[in-house]
Amino acid sequence: MSFNVLICGVGGQGIVLASRLVAVTAMNEGYTVNTAETIGMSQREGSVVSHVRFGNEIKGSLIPEGFVDVIVGFEPSEVLRNIKYLKKGGKIIMNSKGIFPVSKSNNYKPEKIIEYIIENFNGTICMDFTKFAEELGNSKSLNVIMLGALFYADFIPISFEKFLETVKNEIPEKYLSLNISAAKKGAEEISKFLEGKYE
């Protein structure tokens, strides 16, 4: 067994913690786990990618192109930037909220990219997860909301309850209740989506 998750987005969105939570959940399930962060020189607002791999053997920390089972994308253009890693039939769970780079010649249109991804990749779920985070009153909870959705949607072969356990064990007391709410919020919204309550 071998499963590859690629988490991508923009610096400051909590990608490193997200990959840690997925990895620790898999480790507690008895899998061999490894992760790699590709952060480059960007301090903030730069592209961030985290590779999470779990299964029965140790592997290279970078997932090869065409081997990702699911992309968890915190930002639309970052999903497309990493699309070559997705395997045929791989799934995508994506935040619809675009983050604009600091650049004079800026013609970034997130809606175009979202449209392209949904048209070309069948297993895509795209929702405004940023809005859900704002509803919870803390935009920083975006990462755990998206993971809650990921686990609840069965896009990953580990149950939502196991993920919730990891949140309880890994998140410091001070931020615990927010993060439990976030995980549950993700699960709740994705279940509404899967039942066809969203357009």
Place this chain on the structure above:
Amino acid sequence: MTSNKFLMGNEAIALSAIASGVQFATGYPGTPSTEVMETLIKNAKKYGYYVEWATNEKVALETAIGASFSGTDTIVTMKQVGLNVASDPLMSLTYLGVKGALVLLVTDDPGPHSSQTEQDTRSFGLFSNVPVIDPSDSKEAYKMTKYAFELSKKYETPVILRTTTRVSHRCDDVLVDDLNKIPFKTSGFSKDSRWAIFPRLTAERHPVLEALQNTLSEEFSNSNFNFIQGTGKIGIITSGASYHYVVESISNNKHDFSILKIGTPYPFPEKKVFEFINSVDCILIVEELDPYLEDQTLKLIGKLGINKPVYGKYNKYFPCCGEYNVKLVLDGINKVLESLNYEKIKFSNVIDTQNVNVPLPVRPPTLCAGCMHRTVFYGFKKVSKEFEKKGIQTIFSGDIGCYTLGNAPPIELIDTCICMGAGISVASGISKTSKNSKNVAFIGDSTFFHSGIPAVISAVYNKSDITIAVLDNRTTAMTGHQPHPGTGKTAGFEDTKLIEIEGILKSCGLDFVKSVSTENLDECINVSRESIEYNGPSAVVFRGNCVSLVKSKLKCRVDTEKCTGCKICFEELGCPAIVMDRDIPNITSNCIACGLCVAVCPFNAIINEGNCYEL
């Protein structure tokens, strides 16, 4: 007792050092090595060993040598370019040897992701006669760190533990020992002629050092860290992160291949390699950075008169530059298979992304929203335009730190960048050789202590007409906010004597030394102009807080009534908190109210909701 922990390679190394009984740890921060010291610092009190940050890598190694000469087990950490700074003591140390273990953790950065070079520390091991251990993941990093300590003690030699970014910064589940507090133990320094290098001692020690290389090569040939996998006739020699790429590349065609994984690249385990070469028909060498294993293998083949083809970097089957990955390794292996008339290995699950032609936004590295460096750069840029009108060119020499990003658009103010501390010396050199120019050198606070001071002294001594701009944000920001002598805090954030940068500058002989807060743009501009106009060496300490350490509840906002859409704030500052909302700038939630946009807006259309810093 052992337990499974999810650890970064660097954390695994630190915990293994603690399990090995380390008593003294020092280093200088540098990506991707920093978390080794960070983890050691975090656990120092709990397990009872001593930690400190040094002002640079040379100082770190020399301090560790002192501790080792006293019989203390030590670890020193740095990145590959840091080893260049520490090379002087290292070359002598290897002749003398050590008493307590001395493990030198050096991290290489293929890619590179955050370095000036792609140099290979394995070659440094060969150059300096220091054994090199080269793990490929966190599990191996844990086991091999223990071995490095044992080896160092057993043979009284320094040992280089070398990793690359993909080993330092990958995380794995690692089986770790339960750690115990060990009371600080040291035998203390005892006087002995063997600790003082003089020509006579060098001559005496050199043959011993050469003999040790043979002994270690023998030991490594029997080490489990160099192992053979598979029985196929196509042989692959590999090491480090590349080992995993190789295993994954050939996973569907394993029977054709056998792999020799080298965990101890220097001294080369010749006997083991010879045994492997004999068992295969041809040899592929897969390694990042220098063709180090390839050189060693070719040398061995030549020495023994073996006639077998070797496919590597020299005959262009694998690239000499950049970081490796499965695709790149597979392409190389397939090129070899093709020339051997074997069928190529294919992965069938790759999607065709040739037709993805939706344009993607570029996200260049940028200074943080509210970064104090932006104010300084903006100010100097203004002043340089004034000088330009008078026909005088202003040349800006940069340095290594987050302020190197002053090079990026729209600031574009860094004209030279070599290595830490070099900005000041380069500016001095230009000032002596470039007519009708004004020369400004930028240096950060941590870098100033690292290697800036000798350059300041030289500039003053040699009467260079330069301006030294110290960008003091009260921390070593680029590597994760480590304290330094200018912060008044030790590695463990205990209070200590604060070494004042202005005082040092003055005692280096500078007559023009000023400090200015970066909260006031006008004052920054005035002091910049004044310091450049000053005839002779001048220095300004620009002081502010690193935004990562400052929390501000306040934000700036745009008064849409007053805003004319001139875009000056957006286009000239490159602040990530300012985005264009159609034709009007919008200030996003990552604003910390530094107020720079307020100061540059010609229409007073940006309002600061207060300017209050909370540390």
